[in-house]
Amino acid sequence: MRRLGSVQRKMPCVFVTEVKEEPSTKREHQPFKVLATETISHKALDADIHSAIPTEKVDGTCCYVTTYKGQPYLWARLDRKPNKLAEKRFKNFLHSKQNSKEFFWNVEEDFKPVPECWIPAKEIEQLNGNPMPDENGHIPGWVPVEKNSKQYCWHSSVVNYEFEIALVLRHHSDDPGLLEISAVPLSDLLEQTLELIGTNINGNPYGLGSKKHPLHLLIPHGAFQIRNLPTLKHNDLLSWFEGCREGKIEGIVWHCSDGCLIKVLEIESTKQCLCLHEAYILMGKIDNKQVNM
Secondary structure, X not given: OOOOOOOOOOOOEOXXXXXXXXXXXXXXXXXXXXXXXXXXXXXXXXXXHHHOXXXXXXXXXXXXXXXXXXXXXXXXXXXXXXXXXXXXXXXXXXXXXXOOOOOOOOHHHHEOOOOOOOEEOOOOOEXXXXXXXXXXXXXXXEEEOOOOOOOOHHHHOOEXXXXXXXXXXXXXXXXXXXXXXXXXXXXXXXOOEEEEEEOOOOOOOOOOOOXXXXXXXXXXXXXXXXXXXXXXXXXXXXXXXXXXXXXXXXXXXXXXXXXXXXXXXXXXXXXXXXXXXXXXXXXXXXXXXXXXX
């Protein structure tokens, strides 16, 4: 399968952001908002954002396929977070606005334990062999999804380790204007990140399945390219999100030639469905034994 960038760390915004001192409408108890300005960030310009491939930011939960127990496995996102004392110390630092000073983390003592099988995400900074937290105080990472996992039961519903396949939503092989659900070999997805969407994920914004018949699928990151995006200006993008049918998505992710990923999020009220929301989903003609995951 064609692959673009891999989501292994927090993506920077295409625009320079600023903090506004008023309560957040997205995060409870957060006394400030982080808003995008009209200025394109240096990171985006350095990554040649104007030549990048714009794709739909799918609203689900991030997954990763890599080897475990000698075979391709699906891994769930699990960030290592600070314990209560360290989190309090970090929040006090942020609220003190002493941004000229660097916050010091003691990775061995400040963070909650994680399962032995946990691995840190690629591309994150390391110091003396230890993965370092990002600007939010989290260490991004992954844990393998076991076959009978209760915690990750919706993840495990999209893979079959016996046949080493996964249920993937992608463009139809004969008609790119259509979508199909296919049983894809996990080996074809190795070292890719994907988004898990479905009935029990993030409030199911795409209306997939039902409580009685839940449906969950994987979508490779970068799978849905945006063809008619306006110029890279704040007001033009805002109008596209608000007034264009194709703009009723969670956000945009630009895949740059150097592997860098740059994002911008949607206006909260516009989010509805996939940019190809009028496309048909074709159930692949697959052996029932293979589809029954």
